[in-house]
Amino acid sequence: MPKGQKKIPKYKMIENDILQNIKSGRYPKGAPIETEQELSSRYEVSRVTVRQATNNLVARGYLSRSQGSGTYVSEQKVVSRATTVKSFTEEMKAMGKQASSEVLDFRVVPASEEISRKLQLEIGSPVYHIVRLRRADGEPMMIETSYMSVVDYPDLTYERLSRSKYRYIEEEKKLTIAHSHHVVVPIMPTEEMIGHFDCDPASPLLKVFNTTYLADGNILDYTELVINTEKYQYQSIRQK
Incomplete structure (x- = not known):
């Protein structure tokens, strides 16, 4: 050598x-x-x-x-290339697939120290705790856990979350989504993840920690995505 x-x-x-x-x-x-x-x-x-x-x-x-x-x-997978900030619904539409969302949990909780830091809020501020199962043509692609300020989005509803959250932000709230920062790590699936994805307990999944920013500099949400790697391939392309 x-x-x-x-x-x-x-x-x-x-x-x-x-x-x-x-x-x-x-x-x-x-x-x-x-x-x-x-x-x-x-x-x-x-x-x-x-x-x-x-x-x-x-x-x-x-x-x-x-x-x-x-x-x-693996057969051909749904591939996400993170070049611009797009909603899951937009990504699937561009690929000719029908996106759907099942709201697994939607409630208001006091912001923990970690979540308050992520959203730049005071500890204990009311935030939405949102868990959604995202599907493409009926296939489970990811589990999405999000936190958003209740004060900033008091009219967020279960019905809106069943559709597209980004559409609610951009079309109803008239806000512009600017960019997102994400960190990707491999994890081993929990029993809950295995139940949703019907995946091999010994096969790793990908977890994405994502913070999305608006054009005015404010934070829209903090989200943790668990990706079903047997169905959905996540890629990131960085441009100079």
Whole structure:
């Protein structure tokens, strides 16, 4: 190995090799790949190393797992490319899909220290706690948990949340959404997430922490998105 060159971890080499096999067509879309035992024998590594490689490919959207069945090359997924701030409804419409929202929880709570900091409100200020299951053509894509100021949006209703929250902000409130800041991390699914997504308990999901800002500099909301990586592939493109 040339001096100064970093050693590539074994799991990363396996991840890259499987990805190359997917792109070359050796593993067709929808087809199963070898079992963990078969892969560990082929690459002469532990099953833990193989699982790390395949977990990464599941999180990236190239593989999916079916509990009790195996690991498969993913079919075409809904892909989100975060270039501009768009609502989920707008994204799905652009892809020819019908978006829908199921409101799982909608109530007013006092802002905790963390939420008050995120929304730049005083601790204890009334905020909406909103949980929605977002679907595309009936398929569950994400669980969205949002917090918004009650004082700023006193007329927010269950009916409005069942449609498009951004449409309510832009068309009814006549406000302009400027930009959002988000952080993406992998997580393991909880029982609640497994129940909504019917996903493999051993496969990671993506969680997005998102703060959306209005053109006047005020914060619209703070949202945590849990993405069903077997159905919805999240990508971010940054422009210079």
